[in-house]
Amino acid sequence: ETGVTQTPRHLVMGMTNKKSLKCEQHLGHNAMYWYKQSAKKPLELMFVYNFKEQTENNSVPSRFSPECPNSSHLFLHLHTLQPEDSALYLCASSQVARGNYGYTFGSGTRLTVV
Amino acid sequence: AQTVTQSQPEMSVQEAETVTLSCTYDTSENNYYLFWYKQPPSRQMILVIRQEAYKQQNATENRFSVNFQKAAKSFSLKISDSQLGDTAMYFCAFMKGNNNAGNMLTFGGGTRLMVKP
Numbered sequence: 597e598t599g600v601t602q603t604p605r606h607l608v609m610g611m612t613n614k615k616s617l618k619c620e621q622h623l624g625h626n627a628m629y630w631y632k633q634s635a636k637k638p639l640e641l642m643f644v645y646n647f648k649e650q651t652e653n654n655s656v657p658s659r660f661s662p663e664c665p666n667s668s669h670l671f672l673h674l675h676t677l678q679p680e681d682s683a684l685y686l687c688a689s690s691q692v693a694r695g696n697y698g699y700t701f702g703s704g705t706r707l708t709v710v
Numbered sequence: 711a712q713t714v715t716q717s718q719p720e721m722s723v724q725e726a727e728t729v730t731l732s733c734t735y736d737t738s739e740n741n742y743y744l745f746w747y748k749q750p751p752s753r754q755m756i757l758v759i760r761q762e763a764y765k766q767q768n769a770t771e772n773r774f775s776v777n778f779q780k781a782a783k784s785f786s787l788k789i790s791d792s793q794l795g796d797t798a799m800y801f802c803a804f805m806k807g808n809n810n811a812g813n814m815l816t817f818g819g820g821t822r823l824m825v826k827p
Contacts, residue, residue, distance in 0.1 A: 701747075701754055
């Protein structure tokens with residue numbers, strides 16, 4: 597157990613479905629992140645939340661909608677996705693302004709859009 | 711904007727031998743941090759080693775060490791006495807210092823390392 601938990605581990609959804617990915621951290625960190633990991637592409641930063649406020653939206657399509665109700669939880673709401681959105685979605689957390697010790701990652705949600 | 715480049719998509723090494731993974735980066739920042747992450751088949755990204763740009767001494771963590779060449783913007787990872795459990799994807803990553811909006815990591819494309827028995 598790493599302290600960052602992502603659910604579900606696998607998700608298959610149709611293009612008309614609505615689903616949500618959940619991330620929870622138990623490390624007392626104040627920043628949380630969503631990354632997309634596609635085959636043969638570098639990890640892409642999607643969203644950053646710092647003290648529950650969104651500080652970065654990296655030109656992500658509106659069919660991805662993040663939510664951060666508190667500093668321990670982060671959601672990624674999905675609707676009307678496209679097959680090219682199939683990827684591994686990684687959540688991470690960090691403690692901002694404490695020496696930049698990097699992130700703690702979850703194990704990811706493998707998303708398949710059919 | 712920062713970029714991170716890993717020029718070796720795949721590498722292999724015999725168990726117990728030493729291997730070096732390459733990473734170069736481009737930035738105009740003077741204060742930053744560099745990281746190597748390991749992603750085994752279990753998918754979870756695990757921090758291997760961290761380097762602060764203002765420290766000249768190369769970071770070491772047990773069998774893992776780096777060769778940090780700031781002027782050349784190079785940050786290679788050396789794995790000594792390779793073990794089968796070292797088989798994984800390895801990602802080099804860059805983070806600006808003094809970023810209170812969130813510590814955003816920029817990743818390289820990764821190097822797939824296979825340790826052979």
